[in-house]
Amino acid sequence: MKITEINLSSSKSVIYCGVGAFEKYAKQLIGTNAFIVTDSNIYKIYAKLINETFVSTPVYVISAGEKSKNKKTLFNILQAMLEHNLDRDCCVVALGGGVVGDIAGFAASMFMRGVKLIQIPTTLLAQVDSSVGGKTAIDFYGVKNSVGAFYQPFAVIADSLFLKTLPVRELRCGLGEIVKYGALDKDIYNKLFENIKNFSDISFLQSIIFDCIAHKIEVVSADERDVNGVRKTLNAGHTTGHAFELFYGRKSHGEYVLIGMYYELLIAERRGICWGQYPENLKKLICAVVKKIPVYADINKAAILALHDKKNTEGLISIIVPVSEGRVEEVKLSFEEYVKELEYAAMEIQNSYEKS
Ligand SMILES: NC(=O)c1ccc[n+]([C@@H]2O[C@H](COP(=O)([O-])OP(=O)(O)OC[C@H]3O[C@@H](n4cnc5c(N)ncnc54)[C@H](O)[C@@H]3O)[C@@H](O)[C@H]2O)c1
Ligand SMILES: [Zn+2]
Numbered sequence: 001m002k003i004t005e006i007n008l009s010s011s012k013s014v015i016y017c018g019v020g021a022f023e024k025y026a027k028q029l030i031g032t033n034a035f036i037v038t039d040s041n042i043y044k045i046y047a048k049l050i051n052e053t054f055v056s057t058p059v060y061v062i063s064a065g066e067k068s069k070n071k072k073t074l075f076n077i078l079q080a081m082l083e084h085n086l087d088r089d090c091c092v093v094a095l096g097g098g099v100v101g102d103i104a105g106f107a108a109s110m111f112m113r114g115v116k117l118i119q120i121p122t123t124l125l126a127q128v129d130s131s132v133g134g135k136t137a138i139d140f141y142g143v144k145n146s147v148g149a150f151y152q153p154f155a156v157i158a159d160s161l162f163l164k165t166l167p168v169r170e171l172r173c174g175l176g177e178i179v180k181y182g183a184l185d186k187d188i189y190n191k192l193f194e195n196i197k198n199f200s201d202i203s204f205l206q207s208i209i210f211d212c213i214a215h216k217i218e219v220v221s222a223d224e225r226d227v228n229g230v231r232k233t234l235n236a237g238h239t240t241g242h243a244f245e246l247f248y249g250r251k252s253h254g255e256y257v258l259i260g261m262y263y264e265l266l267i268a269e270r271r272g273i274c275w276g277q278y279p280e281n282l283k284k285l286i287c288a289v290v291k292k293i294p295v296y297a298d299i300n301k302a303a304i305l306a307l308h309d310k311k312n313t314e315g316l317i318s319i320i321v322p323v324s325e326g327r328v329e330e331v332k333l334s335f336e337e338y339v340k341e342l343e344y345a346a347m348e349i350q351n352s353y354e355k356s
Contacts, residue, residue, distance in 0.1 A: 002210050006132070006217045008224050011152040015132065015217070017210045022120065022159040027053050029155050030118055034091040035081050037104035039064040042096050042122055045165050050095065057093075058084045062100065069103050069138045071147075077107045088112035091154070097123035097170070098130035102148070105136030109151035117153040122162035124174020124205065125254060128181070128212035129234075131156045133220045150225055158213065160206040169252050175199055175289045176254020180261065181212045182285055183236050186326030188215060193281065196288050229330070232311055236320040236328050237261030239309045240342070247302035248294075258286045261322070262293050266345035268321035273331065278324055295350045303339045 001018030016025045034057045036050065041064040043050070050059060060080050062068045081090070092115060094104035101119050108117035121131035137148025163171070182189040188211050198204040216234065223230035241260025245253060265282060268274040287293070296302060311318035316332040323329045333341065 004210075004214060004217065006152070006220060008134075008152060008221065011134075013132075013134075013152050013154060013156060015156045015158065015213055017127075017156075017158045017213060018206060019160055021157050022053075022161055025155075026120065026157055029157070030054060030057070030091055030093055032057070033086070033089055034093055035060065035084060035086055036093040036095055037062065037077060037100055037107070038095040039068070039097070039100050042100075046095075046122075046162075054093075062103065064099075066099055066139070069099050071138060071140060074103055074107055074110075074138050077104065078111055081107070081111055086111070086115075088115055091116040091118055093118045093120060094131075094153075095120040095122065097121065097126045101126050101130050102135070102137050102145070105134075105151055105153065106138060106148050109136055109149040114151070117151060119153045119156045121156065121158055123166060123170050124163055124209070125170070125177055127158040127160075127163075127209050128174060129177050129216065131158065132213050132216050134224065135226075156213075158209060160202050160209070163202055163205060171200060172289055173252035173254035176252065176257045178208055178212055179285050179289055180234075180236055180254075180257055181215055183261065183282060183322045183328060184219075184233055184326065185211070185215045187211065189282075189285075189325055192285055196285065199288055232318075232330065233320055233328050235311060236322070237264060239306050239311065239317060239319045240264050242309065243302050243305035244296065246305045247298075248296065251290075255290050258290050259293055262286050262290075262349075263342060263345045264319045264321045266348055267319065267341045268323065268329075268331070270341065270344060271331070273321060273329060274323050279322065282322055293349055295346050295353070299342045299346055300339045303335070303342055306338065307335060 001021050004015050006013045036059045039062050043061045062073050092104055092108035094101045105117055108115050119131035121127040134150045134152040136151050137145035140147040182192045195204050219230055237257040237260040240263050241257040245256035265279050269279050306317050317338045319331050320328050321331050
């Protein structure tokens with residue numbers, strides 16, 4: 001097991017990562033004045049573990065799924081905390097995936113103007129991404145993550161114990177983000193390449209989870225509030241991935257991130273930003289998770305959704321593309337250029353299928 005810290009100007013979080021982290025640290029860190037938030041799927045599987053570990057600690061169970069990340073559920077959590085007479089010294093425990101982490105984290109930031117928060121991520125995506133970095137939010141007025149706060153957890157306990165029950169789709173979702181880290185970090189890239197056959201092996205995942213967290217800590221330490229551009233790199237593949245996710249919407253978020261990255265990689269190649277063996281290798285990593293990159297119809301319509309990307313400025317679409325091992329770069333395109341590029345990319349993918 002590994003322990004690391006994230007030191008920011010106004011807070012410090014300790015991250016406990018590895019097999020046994022939950023058993024060893026959860027009870028001790030959480031104490032007796034706590035409030036646990038989890039979701040219905042997780043509680044179905046882990047009620048016994050939760051109730052035996054945190055004896056007589058109130059557990060608030062939200063319905064599983066993104067639709068719970070709303071203001072009603074948020075205020076229900078806050079109300080339940082008052083009903084249980086929790087005070088400003090209490091600790092909110094977000095035990096779940098990114099949905100639970102985001103909403104319970106936001107509740108912790110609001111309750112009594114901010115109480116201790118401990119994240120216990122139970123999905124691969126939450127372990128490598130959402131539990132670290134302090135972004136909390138709900139979806140509001142139809143806009144995802146539109147209301148929230150930066151609120152760093154006091155601790156994160158990322159234990160692969162929870163991954164054993166994760167549906168394959170959720171595993172692939174997390175793997176999508178892990179391969180994305182491969183484009184950002186040379187060591188992660190090499191490790192992924194050496195273990196391309198072990199992607200669903202829990203002990204491999206456990207070790208790569210720590211590497212991804214370490215990378216995210218570096219990025220967040222350099223740009224906690226997402227203002228100077230460093231944190232944008234974590235959004236590699238996301239402009240196109242997110243547009244495809246919203247428009248086509250069948251696969252998991254992480255798979256769309258990789259599909260987006262594949263299309264954006266082809267754009268980078270066509271523009272001479274990325275060349276040689278590297279993009280070919282990256283494609284292999286992507287295809288280890290997404291077996292066949294889809295050739296989409298109506299790609300011009302899907303592209304419209306990229307106009308809402310939060311990275312866009314001056315009416316240009318921002319994509320974060322791979323350049324070389326461990327390096328990405330922001331490319332800005334007009335909408336017309338972007339659509340053309342996506343159409344070229346789709347054609348190239350189609351041609352490669354016809355050749356093979
Ligand atoms: N705060 C951030 O920095 C950040 C970063 C990325 C994503 N997010 C947010 O995270 C959310 C997505 O997170 P997610 O992918 O973890 O989704 P999720 O929380 O909805 O979990 C996915 C599914 O897995 C189930 N589940 C969770 N743990 C399980 C386990 N151990 N065994 C069996 N089933 C389990 C859940 O009930 C759910 O059905 C989105 O709302 C997104 O906006 C936040
Ligand atoms: Zn993502």
